[in-house]
Amino acid sequence: MAEEKENVQEPVENTPEVKETPVAAVPADDFDWDSYEAGDVVGAGASKEELAKMYDETLSTISEKEVIEGEVITLTKREVVINIGFKSDGIVSRNEFRYNPELKVGDKVEVYVESQEDKKGQLVLSHKKARALRSWDRVNEALDNDEVIKGYIKCRTKGGMIVDVFGIEAFLPGSQIDVKPIRDYDMYVGKTMEFKVVKINPEFKNVVVSHKALIEAELEQQKKDIISKLEKGQVLEGTVKNITSYGVFIDLGGVDGLIHITDLSWGRVTHPEEIVQLDQKLNVVILDFDDEKKRIALGLKQLTSHPWDSLDSELKVGDVVKGKVVVMADYGAFVEIAPGVEGLIHVSEMSWSQHLRSAQDFLKVGDDVEAMVLTLDRDERKMSLGIKQLKADPWEKIEEKYAVGTKHKAYVRNFTNFGVFVEIEEGIDGLIHISDLSWTKKIKHPAEFTAIGEEIDVVVLEIDKENRRLSLGHKQLEENPWDVFESIFTVDSIHEGTIVDIFDKGAVIALQYGVEGFATPRHLVKEDGAQAKVDEKLDFKVIEFNKAAKRIILSHSRIFEDVQKGEEVAAKKAQTKATKKGVKKLNDNLEKTTLGDISDLAALKDQLEADENSSKE
Secondary structure (H helix, E strand, O other), rough: HHHHHOOOOOOOOOOOOOOOOOOOOOOOHHHHHHHHOOOOOOEEOHHHOOOOOOHHHHHOOOOOOOOEEEEEEEEOOEEEEEOOOOOOEEEEEEEOOOOOOOOOOOEEEEEEEEEOOOOOOOOEEEHHHHHHHHHHHHHHHHHOOOEEEEEEEEEEEOOEEEEEOEEEEEEEEEHHHHOOOOOOHHHHHHOEEEEEEEEEOOOOOOEEOOOOHHHHHHHHHHHHHHHHHHOOEEEEEEEEEEEOEEEEEEEEOOEEEEEEEEHHOOOOOHHHHHHHOOOOOEEEEEEEOOOOOOEEEEEEEHHOOOOOHOOOOOOOOOEEEEEEEEEEEEEEEEEEEEEOOOOEEEEEHHOOOOOOOOOHOOOOOEEEEEEEEEEEHHHHHHEEEEEEEOOOOOOOOOOHOOOHHHHHHHEEEEEEEEEEEEEOOOEEEEEHHHOOOOOOOOOOOHOOOOOOOEEEEEEEEEEEEOOOEEEOOOHHHHHOHHHHHHHHHHOOOOOEEEEEEEEOOOEEEEOOHHHHEEOOOOHHHHHOEEOOOOOOEEEEEEEEEEEOOEEEEOOOOHHHHHHHHHHHHHHHHHHHHHHHHHHHHHHHHHOOOOOHHHHHHHHHHHHHHHHHHHOOO
């Protein structure tokens, strides 16, 4: 042995270490092999029965068809190995834990023992069945205890999402997903989130859960903390959370504020989307807030100076500016001459016309216009503009262009009971009095003679430059026919006429040459006593002619009444003549009579004289 030791070389420095060959185990000299074979002793002084008992105590006593708790000891892509303290471990499909993607080794899970040993001697477990057996109890416990639970969002459905909770399909309304509006529901599918059970309907087995309820309480406290630190005029950074037609909601980090559409820009804004976009980060200033209602009014335009402050200092009344029509109203148009700087063009400053019209007749939104500055108030930030001032005032030389007696064409603009308003050109209006429409027709309302929008020939009768009024006539385009009518429709002349209208006070009769006459009801009685009717053609006698008033008074009954009267007068004349002849004869015979005859003749004479006097009357 000594020689062998001498032949062993010392290890050289930096030489790789050589592994020693394992030494075979050497049995203890005092081990009682006979007792071991007899089964009396198995080691460390313990009997075989004692060791078996100790081993059995380490195993769980399980029964099939029951739910017990196990520990995850191994995870693979397809399987989960679970130790329930049985002599063998159970294997569960990974799909049964899809609702819990955070599952890890060491987690405690509930499993249902389907079989202690299958054909391969394997313990058969199910996590899905364990959840299903206790699901309704767990859901009710969660509702009663206001417990926070986990759920797996399986898919979308009408109005919200379907969530796997303890194996039950619960409904998550869209409004309960988050405190902010959800724009993409699909992004939540496949996620595991925390929920609170908010409602259970045992009859229909319906469960409603909410994720929003979890964060509302926390947000409420955050809001109180944030609002307690707010000050008017404070500038904060926020994120555009929602856009509506009336404004923009800004997330200030747990509390929302509103920028009203009027506080987005100094200029006109049709819709907030013209200024901001969703999820955009921007600085805002606090205009006002309400501690109780937790309302925060924000402003964006206030972070920049007012455009009026930078308006050209040289701008003055009488200057011509350019701008765009941004708002229309019946009374005028608002024109933006610079972002946030607007002026009003009143409808009366759009045209020299005095005719009442709407501003929409002249301009529309989006029109580019040139206008003159009429008033300018920098302190009140107000400006009035006019566009008619860029054109010559047509009334300046009215006497030259529209002298009295000149003839022109005009357009009917409006009616009144007393006449027709017409426009000869833009800014030049005039009135045709109803009496100046026609020489012959009796016109009750101008609508009987013309219509709005129609062209009509006129003659200038009078000019009122100060009040910008023209008196016009239409009938003056022709000679006055009443000069001729005076020689035709003489008193007592008879003419054929047609009754065109009958009313309480009489009737209107159409005569030749387009002239009309008037007859009272008693002059419409016919010879047989009947009353004349509309559209009836009869002869009429002129009983009055008034050239100044353009009036002809007629009578039909006077025709036969005058004939009858003439006949009566002729009869009376004949009777008178006969009476005179008898008186003369009587006087010639007086001398030949006796005294007795004289008295009788005297009486006869008196009678004849009385008859003669009555015929004269």
